Amino acid sequence: MDKENEILKELEEISPTLCQMQKVNVFEVPENYFEELTEKLTLFTLLNVNENSAFIPEKNMTLSEMRDIPEGYFNSLSDRILSKIKNSEAQNEEEELINSFPVLYSLKGKNVFSIPQNYFQDLGSIILNKINNKQEAKVVSIQSKWWKYAAAAVVTGVIAVSSLIILNDHSKVTANTTASVTSAKIPDYIQSSFKYKTPEQVDEGIASLSDDEIIRYLEKHGSIIDNDLLTKGVDVKELPSTNDYLTDENTLNDYLQKIDAKNANQNTP
Amino acid sequence: MNLPQNDQELLESFKDPATKEQAFTGIIKKYQEKLYWHVRRMVVDHEDANDVLQNMFIKVWKGLENFREDSQLYTWLYRIATNESLTFLTQQKKRSTSSLSDDENGLSNKLKSDTHFDANKLEWKLQLGIQSLPEKQRLVFNLRYYDEMPYEQMSKVLETSEGALKASYHHAAKKIEDFILNH
Numbered sequence: 001m002d003k004e005n006e007i008l009k010e011l012e013e014i015s016p017t018l019c020q021m022q023k024v025n026v027f028e029v030p031e032n033y034f035e036e037l038t039e040k041l042t043l044f045t046l047l048n049v050n051e052n053s054a055f056i057p058e059k060n061m062t063l064s065e066m067r068d069i070p071e072g073y074f075n076s077l078s079d080r081i082l083s084k085i086k087n088s089e090a091q092n093e094e095e096e097l098i099n100s101f102p103v104l105y106s107l108k109g110k111n112v113f114s115i116p117q118n119y120f121q122d123l124g125s126i127i128l129n130k131i132n133n134k135q136e137a138k139v140v141s142i143q144s145k146w147w148k149y150a151a152a153a154v155v156t157g158v159i160a161v162s163s164l165i166i167l168n169d170h171s172k173v174t175a176n177t178t179a180s181v182t183s184a185k186i187p188d189y190i191q192s193s194f195k196y197k198t199p200e201q202v203d204e205g206i207a208s209l210s211d212d213e214i215i216r217y218l219e220k221h222g223s224i225i226d227n228d229l230l231t232k233g234v235d236v237k238e239l240p241s242t243n244d245y246l247t248d249e250n251t252l253n254d255y256l257q258k259i260d261a262k263n264a265n266q267n268t269p
Numbered sequence: 270m271n272l273p274q275n276d277q278e279l280l281e282s283f284k285d286p287a288t289k290e291q292a293f294t295g296i297i298k299k300y301q302e303k304l305y306w307h308v309r310r311m312v313v314d315h316e317d318a319n320d321v322l323q324n325m326f327i328k329v330w331k332g333l334e335n336f337r338e339d340s341q342l343y344t345w346l347y348r349i350a351t352n353e354s355l356t357f358l359t360q361q362k363k364r365s366t367s368s369l370s371d372d373e374n375g376l377s378n379k380l381k382s383d384t385h386f387d388a389n390k391l392e393w394k395l396q397l398g399i400q401s402l403p404e405k406q407r408l409v410f411n412l413r414y415y416d417e418m419p420y421e422q423m424s425k426v427l428e429t430s431e432g433a434l435k436a437s438y439h440h441a442a443k444k445i446e447d448f449i450l451n452h
Binding site: 112 | 414
């Protein structure tokens, strides 16, 4: 069944009278109305969008008469329309704010945040420096990450192990052993490790070391002990990401404590 | 040599190794303030905003060669700044050990720790109200209220329909006004 028959059948079921009535359009339109409608509408709309335009076509004005408008009018029309649309959108937004949220409107433009002086003047060169430095340092980025972990792990290990040895030895010292005898037998660097008795103190000890001190230490002792220390208890998959390490100073401490705990568990019989 | 101000010219200059850095500086100079304030309003703290902005421009440097010029540079920069700000806030949230309430990033506390903070002043209440919003609503509110960004453009930055953005802005403004009146 085609669409027309279907509609007729539907209407017949609803109202046989209506179905039998002839379809007649009682409304009339002017001659040639549809031929010119699109053009007229377009022109009329565009002309009225321009707020400066007082041009209103007469009821029976022909298209050729409507075209009798200032020279060059259409050259800048699109810009004027866009500007009008933008203005009206901005106006609506402002009106909405005034009418719906007067408190927010009254606070617009008040800035509570402060920034360092000349911040924006220097920003461009700071960023370019960073970009150029990054490009130069690209080749060693993986090694430098390992170096940081290695240096910290070596120093932590040495301090912690030294502290444990000394503490154990110290507890075995008999009551009549004098402090002078003890200090005479023990080298300076081990004596200095007496102060590292808690994890917090060890952390402070690491923090107090300069890069130069770590480098000098590694140059002297690193080759002997680093392989052992680095391979023991270090799982590459568990290493914090570079970002975490660089942006949070606690990340390395947390990680090293985890390694210490893991090693302690492994050493427990 | 005069620095071109037009985006198209800046992008062309960026392609030429001889003028690449100069063009990039031009892009930074042209957009830095708008982008800085966009980021700052999201992350609150200046140092955080500075980090996010610098990282963002470093990514722009890397990505600009592949930038498709059929989209607007301004919109693209806003999208990167927005993504970087949200990534920063997510990382911060992960690291946070404090109990998380409705202000999950502790941004209200950052505001309160500002030396100029005055709980009785409406402009500070407004900031507290903004920080109490969910991230997406906060973004929409800031882009519309401060940056006066048309919904059409915002739709490209946030990849959300204009209708949803209008609704989101309306909800946000209502919530903030209620917050100001009730606190």
